[in-house]
Amino acid sequence: MTIADGIQDYLVAPDPSRAGLTRAVTGTDQTGAVTEIAVVEERPLTIFLNSQEVVTAMTIGDYPEYLALGFLRNQGMLRSAEDVTSVQYDHEIQTVVVRTASQTTYEEKLRKKTRTSGCAVGTVFGDMMEGLQGLTLPATEVRTSWLYALAHKINRTPSLYLGAGAIHGTVLCHRDRPLVYMEDVGRHNAVDKVAGWMLSEGVDAADKILYTTGRLTSEMVIKTAMMGIPVLASRSGFTAWGVEIAREVGLTLIGRMRGQRFVCLAGEERLIRDADIASVPEDDKRHRRKGAEA
Amino acid sequence: MTIADGIQDYLVAPDPSRAGLTRAVTGTDQTGAVTEIAVVEERPLTIFLNSQEVVTAMTIGDYPEYLALGFLRNQGMLRSAEDVTSVQYDHEIQTVVVRTASQTTYEEKLRKKTRTSGCAVGTVFGDMMEGLQGLTLPATEVRTSWLYALAHKINRTPSLYLGAGAIHGTVLCHRDRPLVYMEDVGRHNAVDKVAGWMLSEGVDAADKILYTTGRLTSEMVIKTAMMGIPVLASRSGFTAWGVEIAREVGLTLIGRMRGQRFVCLAGEERLIRDADIASVPEDDKRHRRKGAEA
Numbered sequence: 001m002t003i004a005d006g007i008q009d010y011l012v013a014p015d016p017s018r019a020g021l022t023r024a025v026t027g028t029d030q031t032g033a034v035t036e037i038a039v040v041e042e043r044p045l046t047i048f049l050n051s052q053e054v055v056t057a058m059t060i061g062d063y064p065e066y067l068a069l070g071f072l073r074n075q076g077m078l079r080s081a082e083d084v085t086s087v088q089y090d091h092e093i094q095t096v097v098v099r100t101a102s103q104t105t106y107e108e109k110l111r112k113k114t115r116t117s118g119c120a121v122g123t124v125f126g127d128m129m130e131g132l133q134g135l136t137l138p139a140t141e142v143r144t145s146w147l148y149a150l151a152h153k154i155n156r157t158p159s160l161y162l163g164a165g166a167i168h169g170t171v172l173c174h175r176d177r178p179l180v181y182m183e184d185v186g187r188h189n190a191v192d193k194v195a196g197w198m199l200s201e202g203v204d205a206a207d208k209i210l211y212t213t214g215r216l217t218s219e220m221v222i223k224t225a226m227m228g229i230p231v232l233a234s235r236s237g238f239t240a241w242g243v244e245i246a247r248e249v250g251l252t253l254i255g256r257m258r259g260q261r262f263v264c265l266a267g268e269e270r271l272i273r274d275a276d277i278a279s280v281p282e283d284d285k286r287h288r289r290k291g292a293e294a
Numbered sequence: 295m296t297i298a299d300g301i302q303d304y305l306v307a308p309d310p311s312r313a314g315l316t317r318a319v320t321g322t323d324q325t326g327a328v329t330e331i332a333v334v335e336e337r338p339l340t341i342f343l344n345s346q347e348v349v350t351a352m353t354i355g356d357y358p359e360y361l362a363l364g365f366l367r368n369q370g371m372l373r374s375a376e377d378v379t380s381v382q383y384d385h386e387i388q389t390v391v392v393r394t395a396s397q398t399t400y401e402e403k404l405r406k407k408t409r410t411s412g413c414a415v416g417t418v419f420g421d422m423m424e425g426l427q428g429l430t431l432p433a434t435e436v437r438t439s440w441l442y443a444l445a446h447k448i449n450r451t452p453s454l455y456l457g458a459g460a461i462h463g464t465v466l467c468h469r470d471r472p473l474v475y476m477e478d479v480g481r482h483n484a485v486d487k488v489a490g491w492m493l494s495e496g497v498d499a500a501d502k503i504l505y506t507t508g509r510l511t512s513e514m515v516i517k518t519a520m521m522g523i524p525v526l527a528s529r530s531g532f533t534a535w536g537v538e539i540a541r542e543v544g545l546t547l548i549g550r551m552r553g554q555r556f557v558c559l560a561g562e563e564r565l566i567r568d569a570d571i572a573s574v575p576e577d578d579k580r581h582r583r584k585g586a587e588a
Contacts, residue, residue: 023534027559030438032567037557042512042533058512144324165550166509166531185511185533215460217479218336218352237460239336239479240317256459263331265321273326 014159066196068096076131137230144275149176187214259283308453332458360490362390370425431524438569443470481508553577
């Protein structure tokens with residue numbers, strides 16, 4: 001676990017100066033002048049569950065073990081940390097192998113699927129939806145004062161995003177305190193890394209809030225619900241299916257958080273409006289996402 | 295092919311008022327006031343190549359045939375339009391089946407792969423990289439005056455993005471004229487829909503420019519190169535691998551296009567700086583991407 005200097009509150013904070021996460025690339029600007037900018041890395045990581053190849057994710061490459069664990073957990077392929085006997089990362093061949101004590105149901109499903117239609121791609125999403133059946137999220141309250149405080153802290157935390165852009169962040173929070181801030185080229189990876197950390201550390205999800213820079217799509221909502229977190233907030237917007245699923249599972253969904261403004265489209269009953277809105281500073285231009293609109 | 299009224303230049307323009315692309319969703323704002331916002335739709339679409347299920351994409355749902363054709367083309371699974379005997383979209387079960395006269399090499403590969411490791415997910419990316427081998431893009435020039443004119447026109451075109459946000463756009467352009475503007479919840483889908491349109495219409499790629507709102511990741515660069523388009527420009531930033539691949543295949547890669555500014559990290563030799571930068575208006579706040587940072 002990395003504890004960054006000077007960021008007292010975080011258990012895991014971004015470490016933008018860490019070697020291998022960005023690269024200086026030389027090009028030209030609009031005037032033709034030579035310019036050097038920091039660009040985030042992006043590498044393939046192939047995740048295995050026992051002897052089964054599951055997916056190849058494109059990632060910046062930090063926390064490969066958390067990414068693999070969290071991905072498998074959020075797909076409903078791992079029930080708990082006890083199932084896991086080892087997590088083995090091989091830097092050279094860019095793979096992570098997660099081993100479990102007993103064969104998982106996923107491997108059986110996959111075998112069946114590949115026998116019938118020849119490919120498992122389509123099952124991944126179906127499996128996620130299946131995992132939501134009967135899920136109810138705890139009725140934990142969330143205060144608007146926390147949400148404003150979180151956005152303020154997170155936007156000012158030194159990060160790859162502030163240094164290089166073109167990256168997404170997801171932050172696990174407790175009340176007004178950001179705990180674990182993961183970044184990745186894909187917003188789903190950032191969420192999966194948080195999930196992997198939670199699984200490894202045995203962290204309770206019921207009193208947590210998840211903050212993301214990415215859009216609130218069906219996949220983001222499903223992952224958050226699979227993690228058991230009752231609140232998902234974002235600077236970005238919604239998709240209709242994301243809202244629908246959030247309402248079905250009772251997740252509080254807050255989007256378009258910019259300065260004083262936000263919109264809540266699901267789980268309104270959990271929200272306590274205790275903040276003095278007039279005291280919240282408007283969105284600082286300097287902290288708007290630059291070049292990460294993807 | 296849709297030709298939108300009042301947008302003279304486009305062959306295909308966004309049609310934000312089209313039924314089924316957005317939904318009005320009611321929620322509350324920061325003050326607790328009830329608010330209704332337009333939210334983009336997101337639905338699964340499963341793509342088949344002959345009897346082979348290939349992928350399930352999450353899409354807004356317009357142009358499913360172009361999406362399927364373009365996806366298969368950009369994966370290197372379809373060589374040309376002549377191979378295709380039919381493209382059949384079934385709205386009810388949300389599938390598109392693309393049929394070819396002869397069995398494709400992909401089906402053989404998939405069969406082999408599923409026999410060995412049980413799943414084809416990992417091959418998709420490998421196949422794309424394979425398709426790039428020996429590819430050389432034409433040395434078409436690109437004028438900075440065109441790039442500025444394109445950004446200006448595209449940012450002012452009525453779109454789902456301007457109406458609802460949380461969506462990405464990709465625009466096929468010729469010189470300073472935007473021709474085909476596709477939008478989707480996934481930036482890759484928007485590119486694939488452009489590719490599908492090009493394949494269907496038999497459009498030459500050598501003199502085209504592709505403009506995207508998304509980040510310039512390896513996958514975006516590979517898709518553009520697979521389409522044979524020599525220039526890719528974006529408001530967003532880069533990843534290191536995206537830059538690397540662009541340099542290998544000789545693609546001109548321009549990012550962080552905001553107002554007067556941009557950075558060119560590959561294919562500089564194709565760029566002609568003819569624009570009077572001082573006359574280019576600075577980035578209009580009203581046209582900054584809202585809520586699409588994903």
